[in-house]
Amino acid sequence: MRSVAWLAGGMFALIVLAGGRCLGAEQGRGAATLQQLMGLLAQRKHGEVPYVEEDYLSVLDRPVKSSGVLVYEAPDHLEKRTLKPKEESLVLDGDELTVRRGHRTHRLQLSSYPQVAPLVDAIRDTLAGNEQALERVFKVRFAGSLADWKLELTPLDRDVALQVRRIEIAGARDAIHSVEILQVDGDRSVMTLGTP
C-alpha cells in the first residue's frame, strides 16, 4: 500500500532523467542546434554510465552520497543500479517500475499513479519525437549551445510542484553531465554522470 506509494518519489528522479536524455531534442529556441542534438541522442540505442549522487538535506550536516550505474535501452528500459552504500535497483520497463532492495521486490504500474502518469506520457512522447510533449508537463528553459547546454524544467502539475521546485539538467552534445533536483523545502539532490 503505502510502501508502494512512497516509491513514487524516488521514481521521479529517474523519470526526469529519462526525459533529460532526450530533452535536447525539442525546444523552441535554438531549434537548429537542438535538432542536431536530437539526432545525436536518437542514434544511441543503449548506454551504461556510472553516476554519483549527492543528496543535500537540511536536517543533515553533510550530503548523503550514493553511487552506481545508469542503464538505458531503447526505447523504454531504464535502470538505476545503486551499488553504494547499499545495493538496490530501480528498473523502469515500459509502464512497470520494479524496485529491489535487500530481500524485497516491489512492482508497480506507473499508470496507476495519476500524479506521475503525465510525466511518463511526456517521456514516451518525447522519445517518439513529439516536441511539444515535455512542455505540457514542464515549463522548459534552454540555455547555452550544443557543446555546452543547460535545461531548466519547472513542473506545471500542482501535485508535483508541491514537492519539486525545479530540475536542472546539464550536458555537452549527446552526453548528460548532471541532473539536479531542487525540492520545495530547500533540499536538493545532485546526480553527476560519468562517461561510459
Added chain:
Amino acid sequence: MKAPRGAALLVWAGLALIALWVVARARYSADLSGFLPQAPTAAQRLLVEQLRQGVASRLIILAIQGGDEQERARLSRDLALRLRAQPRFLAVENGDQATARRDEAFLFAHRYLLSGTVTPERFSVAGLKAAIGNTIDLLASPAGMLAKSWLTSDPTGEMVTLLDRLSGSQPPQTRDGVWVSPDGARALLLVRTRAAGSDTDGQQQAVAAIRAAFQQSRASQRAAGGSRQTAPAGARARGQPQLIMSGPGVFAVQARQTIESQVMRLSIISSALIIALLLLVYRSVPALLLGLIPVASGALAGIAAVALGFGVVQGVTLGFGVTLIGEGVDYSIYLFIQSRTGDWRRSVWPTIRLGMLTSVCGFAVLLLSSFPGLAQLGLYSLAGVLAAGLVTRFVLPELLPRGFRIRDLTPIGRRAAHVLAKARSGRSAVALIAIGAAVVLFLHRQQLWSHDLSALSPVPQAAQSLDARLRADLGAPDVRYLVIVSAPDEQSALEGAEQVGAELDGLVARDVIAGYQSAAQYLPSLAVQRQRRQSLPVPAVLGRRLEQALSGMPLRAQRLAPFLHDIEAARTAPPLTRASLAGTSFATLADSLLMRDADGWRALLPLQAPVFAGHARAIDAGLVRRAMSVGAPDRVTVLDIKAQADALYSGYLAGAVRLSLAGFAAIVVLLLVTLRGALRAARVVLPLALAVLTVAAGLTLSGERLTLLHVVGMLLIIAVGSNYALFFDRRKKLPPAGDARVDEGTALTLASLVVANCATVVAFGVLAFSSVPVLHDLGETVAPGAFLALVYAALLADARRPATASTSG
C-alpha cells in the same frame, strides 16, 4: 386385514393431518450446509468451520464496470460511503486515501509497540548508531523521500521496517483514488459482512443492501451528472455502469435461489409430465386423482420424517423428492392396471411389497451417510416409499368407487410384448454391451472418479471463473496454507501467533514462503508489548546514548527532539487493545485473523506462496510443517486447505461407494431370502447390475467424471429397477422369441411396467436438466438406468426361461 372397513382410512387421515402439521411447522433451509461435510478429523473440522464462519466466508468482492473511469471512481466512493454507514458491513475497502492515511497514522503512532525490531539492543549506543546510519543510507534510495519526512521522529526507521514487513502482498492498483483492475476497466471494492458465510439469510440481506446502495449511488450520480453535459454522452457509448458481486456469501445466496427456484420448477414440471402421462394412459380424472394419493401421502410422510429426524429440511432434499414421484406413482399404476385380473392383493401386492422392501433397503443405507444431504434423502425416500406402498395397499382400495375400473390397457401390453418379441432376437447384444461397458470402464479406470469437491458445488463454472478473475484483479489469490494456533484465551492465542511468526520469519528469509499475515502484527500480545515498552530507554538515558551514537554522523542530536518525545509517549502509553484498531483497515483484518469459537481462541496465519520471476510457486509444505513442529506442535496446525478439501471429498466418495455396495448387498440378501433361491435372486439382480454397468460406461464415454451422486444414483437404479425385474420373475410366461401372443395378465403386467417406467424416467429425466450438480448427476444416472433395467429385465427374463420353468409365482 380384518380391521373394520374405514379403520385404515381413519388412521391414514389422522396420520396425514399430523404429517401436515409437522410439515407446516418444519424449518426449511436452501443453503449449502447440507452439502458441507461433517468433518471427521480435527483439521477438516477447522476447514469446514473456515468455510462456514471464517474470514474468507464473509468476503464480498464488488466490481463496477461500464461507464467511464471517473464515473466508476465516483460510484466507488459513493457506494463505499453508503455501505460504511450500515452496521451489517464490518468493513468496506475501496483503496480510498482516508483509510490509507488512518492506517498509516495508526502504524506511525504505535510503531514502537508494533515493530519486531524494538529490542533493548536497538536502543543501545551501538544499536542506535547502526539503525540511524541505515536510515541515512536510505535517504539516498527511492524510499528516501518518505524516510526524510520521518527522519527526525523516527531516525531508527521503525516505520519503514513496519511498512516493509506488512507490504508482503501486492495491493490492487489505484486510479482516481480507488482500486481498479490491472486493465483499469473495473473499479474494485472489498466488503466484509458481519453475517458469516453460512448465514445465508444474512448474506442475502447484505447482497440486497449492496444492490440497493448501488442503485442509489447511480441515481445520485445521474442526478449530479445531469448538469454535466459531456459526461453522459461518453457513458452512454460504453453502457451504464454495472455492479458485479462475487464471494462465498454471494455464491450461497445464488445457490439458494437456484435450488429454490429449481426445486419448485422441477417439481412442477415432473408433476405435470407425470399427470399428463397418467391422463394419457387412464383417460380418467378420478383414476388420476386416486393414483396420486399414494405419491402425495409419501411426499408428506417423507418431509415430515425429515423434519422430525433432522430438525431442518434441506431444499435439495425436496429436489431429490421429485424422484419419489417416480417411484411412488408406480404402485398405484400396478394396482390400477393389474387389478383388472382377479384379486390383486394376492397376485400383485406380494411383488410390489418385495419391490418396496428392496427400495427401502437401498434408501436405508443412505441414512448412515456422513453427508447430511444424503442422509436426508435416505430418510425422505424411505418414509415416502413406505408410506406410498402402505397407502396403496390399505387405503387406496378403500377409496376406489364401487366398480372402479380403468380402461383396458392390454393393447399397450400387447404392443410392448410385440416390440419385446422382436427385440429379443437381438438379446445377444446385451452380452456385447455388457462386455463393451466393462472394457470402457477398465480402460478409463484412472479417470473414472471426480476428486474435486467443487464437482458438487452448485455454483456455476462461469461464476467460479468470474470470482477467480476478480481475485486476481485484487491481488488476493486463494490462500492454500493456513497455520492455525489454538489457545484457551486471546492472549495465549496471540503469544502462540508470535512464536509461530518467529518461525515463519525464518521461512521468509529462506524463500520458502513470501510472507504471512498474523493478528499479532497489528495487535501484539500484552507480553510482547511489555517487552518492547521496556526496551525503550527513559529520556535522559536515550539523550545521552544519542549524543554518543551520533558522533561522526551528519545528523545532530538536537534535531531529534520529536524522536525523544515519541519514545517517551510510547513508553508511557496504555497498551494496545483490539479497540485501538477502530477506524483502520487493520480492525477487520485482526478480527479475521484472531477469533473465538466454541473451543476457545484461534489465531490464523495465512501463508503467501513465494514468487519467482513473477510467478507464484508452490509452498513446500514439508518445510513449513517441520518448522512448525519446533514450537508448540500440539497447539499448531498447518492446514492445507486444498488437500484437506480433496481428502474430505475422497472420503465421502469412498463412503458413498461403501454405502452403495452395502445397500446392494442388503438388496441381494433380501432377494435371496424371499425368493428362496440363488438362481432366482441372481436373475433379478443381473439385469440391474448390467444397467448400472451400462450407465457408468455411458457417463464415462460422454466425458463425465463420476461423483458421489452418480454412485448414489447407481444404488437407486438397483432399488427402483428391482421392481421391474421382480415382475418379470413373477410373470415368467413370456412368449418365445418371435411370438407376440400373450395372455391378458402378462399383457397388463407389461403395460403397467411400461407406464411405471415412463413415470420414473420422466421424474429422473427432469432432474437431469437441473443446473444443480447434485440433482443433475442423480437424474442423468437414474433416468437411463431405470429404462435399461426394464429393458434388460424384459430381455433376460425370457432368456432364462427353461431354467426357471419349475418355479412358480
